[in-house]
Amino acid sequence: MSSTPQEIQRSRELIRDHWSAPAPELTAQQQQALESEIAELLQQQDAAIVAHYYTAPEIQALAEATGGCVSDSLEMARFGRDHKASTLLVAGVRFMGETAKILSPEKRILMPTLEATCSLDLGCPVGELSVFCDQYPEREVVVYANTSAAVKARADWVVTSSIALDVVRHLKAQGKQLIWAPDRHLGNYIQRETDADMLLWDSECIVHDEFKAKALEDLKKVHPQAAILVHPESPQAVVEMADVVGSTSQLIAAAGRLETDTLIVATDKAIFYKMQQAAPDKLLIEAPTAGNGATCRSCAHCPWMAMNALTNIRDALRDGLPEVLVDEAVRQQAEVSLGRMLAFTKPA
Template identity: 35%
Template sequence: MTTTTLWEGSASQIHDGPGGYNGVEATPEWAAEIKRLARERGATILAHNYQLPAIQDVADHVGDSLALSRIAAEAPEDTIVFCGVHFMAETAKILSPSKTVLIPDERAGCSLADSINAEQLREWKADNPNALVVSYVNTTAEVKGLTDICCTSSNAVDVVNSIDPDREVLFLPDQFLGAHVKRVTGRTNMQIWAGECHVHAGINGDELTAKSKAHPDAELFVHPECGCATSALYLAGEGAVPADKVKILSTGGMLDAARVTKSKQVLVATEIGMLHQLRKAAPDVDFQAVNDRASCPYMKMITPAALLRCLLEGKDEVHVDLEMAKRAQKSVQRMIEIGNPGGGE
């Protein structure tokens, strides 16, 4: 029996359930077949930091959504398989309009991106006609197309600081990142959309406080989308945790910090998929989740079965209207021109 026949048989076992496609285990044989099929299709596989460890390990590149989209644009392959949520694959398509972009399960959405749609943004802009719109990259292509400048969690402060201080700013969609930017910049003429990532919002201050008290020598890596970001700064301000041990970081920033930390233990407040890359970056450090239930069900829809189906059948392809993509690309490009776009969210 050839390898292809073996995996065609396994593909017949793929079934669609409530959490996505299942029926295939992430064995070494599966990984070898994924690599073979990617070569056959002329595809490069990108995986976000929040993906299942098996998906991260089989990918050609792992990182934040913007970093991966920029890699997609520069990759020699004509097909991009984006293992992440839908807005990320859209961003890759925006930056690589001539390439085929596939997502292993197009139903993998995002609660943060879904917290504002184009019609809501149009109404907000109409109510504030002189304001500049700054959108986090965790938004749909349509929202990016109505945006003046995009930002990442790495450069949101720089983006807002680049705007005339007398110009009003509409910041969307994440209220916790927006609060962080407003606090750091001291900007008063900034309205913030009340959106959130349900996973990050669920990592609360009480959990962070309890965890830090139980591990007083640990560093804290806190994503600015987290509901506990303010609590982390409060703990530092009160002296409960040394200020130099509290770091508000994007996922890319967490990896950079992990490689140079002198701490033996780090408490991490973000989606738990990030722990896999952190542990690979610094295997001698004990990384612990502030909330070990902080798992995104949408990210975890990209299963071994879904990835196999994607490469066997060329599904699901991501399409973005060309005119919309051109408008969205301008808002991303303005951000890149400001500098320090970082890895992404």
């Protein structure tokens, strides 16, 4: 009911390969020309860029400059559904493109690559999840947004990290027993915070899973004045050291709000682009992934997010490929659980 050790190791090797591979370099003039070409294609194609915080800074900047969206999974979904563009270029990972298609079937959804996946998605095959859920028919199935369209179709609820606590508290108040999938660290955090009756799937984000509490403790000694910001996909020992635990959007908001001038951040380091906007005068430090049992050093960037680039954004808009397609029966079922997520408002 999770990724095998061999699959996890292959995923970690992919991260190491990503960091050891030389990144393609563009001159400032080449990048400017490419950005201008993309902006023109966006106008021609009646398209908007919907980008996640974990994509490269130049992609986030281009999305902002062209009237697109840079946000977390929840607001990406909402923006894509509500925007008037007939084409959405989703810069992120595959489940984000699928979510856009589920919510906006009439729109053409393009991605720079369909190879950009997610270890949480890979670690939660719909067949295995369905067998597990069928053993507990009395339980509501709550799945994280980082899952396939087919898994969302099997679920009663989809949540992002920004609303997961509120949704689970709401369901607990209704007396619901839950199945949670797939992130075990996030599920464990939610269970501790809410005391809800939850059966947890056993998978993890290979980026957040690498953060090390001992190394973080050592770094904190070097910067004793620093506040520690942690995404709840991180291991419990890391979460317990945090001054703020929250989703990407919540961590960015906290960065601007906190009075300290130094922040240690335990999430994908691509978030620094928007976090620095929120806290322009603060020092942002990557939480360490080195330490006891670490398999890589400074791995805090998703290798699949790194597959998004200005060049393949241009190619996707120019060629109309790759396009995200979702089976209509699956789409209709997944739209129900996603619709609950978007309609949810925190109880007073």
